[in-house]
Amino acid sequence: MAGTRGRKKSEYYFDYSLLFIILFLVGFGLVMIYSASAYDASEQMGNEMYYLIHQGGAAALGLVAMLVVSRIPYHFWEHFTVIGYVVSVILILLVLSPLGIEANGARRWLNLGVSVQPAEIAKLAMILFLANIICKMGRKVRSWKAFGFIMAPVLVVCLLVWRVTDNLSSAIIIFGIAFLMLFVASPDYKRFVLITTAVGAVAALAVYVLSKSQITADTGFRSARIMAWLDPEAYASGKGFQTLQALYAIGSGGLFGKGLGGSMQKLGYLPEQQNDMIFSIICEELGLFGAIAVIVIFVLLIWRFMVIANNAPDLFGALLVVGVMGHIAIQVILNIAVVTNTIPNTGISLPFISYGGSSVLFLLIEMGLVMSVARGIRLKDV
């Protein structure tokens, strides 16, 4: 299968729709970051282009990386999966060292010349690691035992990301990616439905118990968030503040929005407006139509992933694409769900659009991987 190289280029597939969607998302993201952050940037940084320039640089670097990676046959990475796993664990632990950077009350970043979130690297490393290990196991992967064996290193990383970098959302995403990859790798449905149901039931029970209580001084950070989720207006000046401000932005958008640049909430009212909460600014400025358009673009992106995964030349390639698909899908769904107060508030960025250099860089590298897999598809197979 590695012998696909060397044939004439015209016979191979290049997913231009995917490229177009990615370029559109990156470009749209830059426009929205500029719109959302200009006020804040000129107030805080004295330069309204501050966030745009930083993100633009990371995006340019990312696009180059994407094109480079897309040219590298994806099997090349097979050899580095275990090293990648170990390195990402080390990087997470390094956050505790003086190299760690603290921002917004959480120590999540590493100073490696530029600031990098180890959790972003861990996501990519995890996708490669799992794709490799699942392929190596072959049919054995279907047993409960193998399931547990694979989940063990995943849970270690999840636990580290959660406890060391205090980043529950990334831990959930990594778990979700692993869960999806195992789901695809195994013919069984029952097991996965069972786990999903169990997790859902525990979450529902926790919410029910908390909904009966009040926020007091000794209420935990996450419990308080859940209670603010249930009734943000009751905690308007505390835990519900950000959510409520996001809802103001979304609600005041209406059908067609206030027009690009017309957001009021970005004028210092909504915290993290160019970051996790950027979707609410999109809603406010571009209205319901803009919001649905963004959702549709993401659905198209995931649809391309599905097509590529289904036509991937081998299981390793398919699993890589599935991992990336899981990553993007979970993150988009959770982000929009948080912003619309559908689930309790937790910090998740919107892929390609939210401000975040390491996020967009690693996302584009993942895109490069997917393109590389797509290149392996022979046109006559499609």
Added chain:
Amino acid sequence: MEKSKTFHRKKIVAAFFVCVLLFAGLTARVTYLMIFRSEHYSQLAQDLHQRERKIKAMRGRILDSTGAVLADNRTVCTISVIHNQITDPDRVVSVLSKELGLSEETVRKRVEKVSSIEKIKSNVSKEIGDAIRACQLDGVKVDEDYKRYYPYGSLASKILGFTGADNQGILALESSYEEYLKGKEGTILETTDARGVQIEEMGEERVEPQSGDDLTLSLDMNIQQYATQLAEQVKKAKEAQSVSILVMRPDNGEILAMVDVPEYDLNDPFTLPEPVAEEEKQDALNRMWRNACINDTYEPGSAFKIITASAALEEGVVTEEDTFSCPGYIMVDDRRIRCAKVQGHGTETFVQGTMNSCNPVFITVGLRLGVERYYHYFEQFGLLEKTGVDLPGEAGTIMHKKENMGNVELATVSFGQSFQITPIQLAATVCSLINGGKRITPHLGVKTTNSDGEVTHTFSYPVREGVISEDTSRRLKSILFEVVENGGGKNGKVEGYRIGGKTATSETLPRGTGKYISSFLGFAPAEDPKVLALCIIRQPTGVYYGGMIAAPVVRQLFENILPYLEKKEYTDSVQP
């Protein structure tokens, strides 16, 4: 491998559709928020983004019946500076300190203070405000505002009242007609960012203020002015504590003048005539603002014999020709009650007894009525209730309980002692006895008009008919005419007019301090009264008989206002 690939594909497709399903759910959620909750959140967001600035409404004026403006508004300016808009601080400091008469240091301190807006001075006259505006200084704001202004100063101060810092009515008419006078505040809604900085390009929403309605009173400025002069004269001449004069129309209860000297300057209501200690200041101010015609009760004394006479005539326990004998005192149960004339009036008819203001005659008549019937008339005449005058703080009647009233109490009440009523109550009650038996409501407010001159509200006041019969009313008036014509009230006589009236002199409580309240109640013309006047002089020095000192005041008043009122009535009737 081929087989396993099939389930992989199925699973990938399944995962894709689960994602699509979740996206569909989120789309529904977003749609719900942006369509069905849009109004709710838009409103909340707007409340958050908009800052409301109030525009004061112009308060309605108060006019007398001739159209003279008693309470007006003056434009005043508030000068403030906006720190981050100032371009030339030195010039701002020099111009403001010069125009406002403030020291340079004071102004500089405020100009250099980093704040969104800093007030330099308020209540600045419009001329100075315009002069500052003409300098076109960046960052200096001149806001116009209204301030209440009373052109006649202290005239009718006790009934007009004044307004507070927010232009709200505090006392008297300014307070009781607040809802008509105040108008509706306007608003300026400005959109701001989270730090409160106005976003200029968003513009502002303006809701114009609505001016309050003008209030027209029944008060006649000319009569009020003249009555005030008379009251001040007699207060000075008799070194009295205070003098009240009440002039009203018996037929409809309209008050033409209400004087209670000493009055106070409405344009400076917080300055006392003489300084007092800080802790006593509020009490002293309250005393200064108090309107004795309404807020205070007193023993009406002999003037109350009008009420006893009315009840007795109505009930038929006495006629004009009934004869009485006054030895200078009368025994009631075991109590000996003196007549004002110690040597006694001898034999006299009821009319003569009234002219002499003879206590034993009225005690006898009162006892003939008995507690039950006397109390019934007391109540029927409206003496137990407040008059309902359109001024705040009217005091109620202080009267014996019926079950506690014995003959002695009845006897004292018959000639106006041992209970207390307000001057307005006495005047209103006598009005209803001499107008044919209609209990009128004394009042000042007649109508309100809006800024276009259209009448927005005409006030009507309750009238209760049948207080006494027309016949009793007529007989009472002729007796009271005799009192002025030939009796104790002869000092109230006015050349060319037929005046009815009754004098009164009562010792203040506690008795024996030599302090008296002298009063005279007169009305004219005696047969068909068009005007009633009550003059009360509190604690005069020297001669203290009501017939000697209060009756002349009413006479002088009538001498001037009766021709005036006749002329006014004539011009009113020929005008369309």
